[in-house]
Amino acid sequence: MNNSKQKKYDEVDFRNRTVRILREHGQVWLCLYDLCKIIKRPVMMETKEAMDLCPSSTKIIFRADDRPLWAIAPRDVRKLVHLVKKENSQMKKLCNELEAWAGRLAENIEAVLQEAPVVFNYGDHPVTFKAANGKTMVNATNMAKCFGGNPAEWLHKASTTRFRYSLVNEGKSASLDEQVITNRGTxxxxxxxxxxxxxxxxxxxxxxxxxxxxxxxxxxTRGSVSLHNTSTAHHPRNEQTDTPAENFPVPKTFEEALLLAASQQKQLEESRHKVEFYNRFIEDRDWFKTTTIADELQVTPSMLNRFLEDEGIIRKESGQWVVPGFHSALQCEVPYYWTNAKGKSYKMGGARRWTQDGREFIIELWNRKHLK
Structure with missing residues (x-):
């Protein structure tokens, strides 16, 4: 099915995770790696277990000049998750929702694609709202930029953690994982x-x-958000200086346009290796070892561990580094699996690793303490 023709794929949210979807000759294809990330099993791609479980799995070029990606038909989502859904009640709920979502895609993909986020302005600052799983989700990064802040600092306060647990205890949210989700990319x-x-x-x-x-x-109540009713009390617009959201300079002559295009192309070429590194080692991962984060900060793992110990993030117990208290939410359990000759998988223990939020928290803390 691989070809070099230009293809246009869609990106659809499931629990605030992006899934790449390609429609080709009346068939819908879902990026298999994206699905494995949703069920927190990217390792199933490395062991090829995901491909073996799904009869429709095939490599497809989602976009011209991109490498081929493994993809499956929506009907095979059930086969992909039938083992992991047996692990616990939360995973069963997640997998059931994913199966139902895939069924909706197969029946009416256009209806699913129309569930797009709504972007509007608070003064001069764009803020994005969207509906997900019966709840409204708000882009906290946008919210913070309205006031020059950073949501990570507030989210990791002890008072915020207590509030988040109270939402779960009172049934306002099903779990801590559903309350805060971080998407990667531009x-x-x-x-x-x-x-x-x-x-x-x-x-x-x-x-x-x-x-x-x-x-x-x-x-x-209405399924949409008004775009015109925005606050301007503390963020007045200047109609003479308003520019597009991207803040791209507007050339006034043909010569300026050529210079601008050349400059932008040079910036793209200079940053290409950074983008490739980010995609491979950061965006496409759900968890990180301390050594990986230390490499990114260009320090040794022992230096980073001493720093985190001094900051009260980790401590040693029985010769092992552990993350106590509410900071434990910065880590996740990474299971290890063994697959026998008949294709049946068994969980063989696991290890604690830093999440994406944990990585960002550590890097931000390190930079705040060392780049003054």
């Missing part, structure tokens, strides 16, 4: 559940909190 960001978003907005500004609450109410 259009990514940290998304937070509506109750958490309102609390964060209140910390930023009382007026902003009221405004966010109104937008959430509109989204949940």
């Amino acid at each position: 259009s990514g960001g940290t998304w937070i559940q509506e109750e958490l978003a309102i609390e964060y907005a209140r910390q930023l500004s009382d007026e902003f909190s009221i405004w966010c609450n109104e937008r959430i109410s509109e989204l949940m």
Whole structure:
């Protein structure tokens, strides 16, 4: 099925995770790697277990000049998840939702593609809202930029952690994982559940909190958000200086346009290796070893461990580094599997690894302490 023709693929959210979807000759194909990331089993791609489980698995070029990716038909999502869904109740719920979502794609893909996020302005700052699993999710990265802040700092406060646990205990959210999800890439960001978003907005500004609450109410009752009712009390527009969101300079002559194009092309070429590194070692991973993060910071693992110990993030117990208290949410359990000759997989233990949020927290903390 591989060819060099230009293809256009769609990106669809499932639980705030992006899944690449290609429609070709009436057939819908889902990127298998994206699905494995959703069920937290990218290792199934490395062992080729995912491909063996799905009869429709094949390599497809999603976009011209890109490398081929493994893809499956929506009907095979059930076969992909039938082993991992037996692990625990939370995984069973996730897999059942993923099966139902794949079924909706097969029946009416256009309806699913129309569930796009809504972007609008608070003053001069874009903020994105979207519906997911019966809840409204808000881009906390956008929210923070309205006031020059960073959501990671607020999310890792002890008071915020207590509030998040109370949402779970009171049945406002099913789990901590559903409350905060981070997407990677140029259009990514940290998304937070509506109750958490309102609390964060209140910390930023009382007026902003009221405004966010109104937008959430509109989204949940009407299925859309008004774009014209934006606050300008503290963020007045200057119509003479307004520029597109990308802030691209506008050339006034043909010569300026040529110079601009050449400059942008040079920047792309210079940053290409950085993009390739990010895609391979950062964006396409769900967990990280301490050694990987140390390499990224250009320090030794022992230096990084001593730093994290001094900051109260880790401590040694029985000769092993552990992450105590609410900082333990920065790590995840990475299971190890063994597959026998008949293709049946068994869980053979696991290890604690840093999550994407954990990696970002460590790098931000290190830079804050060392780049003054």
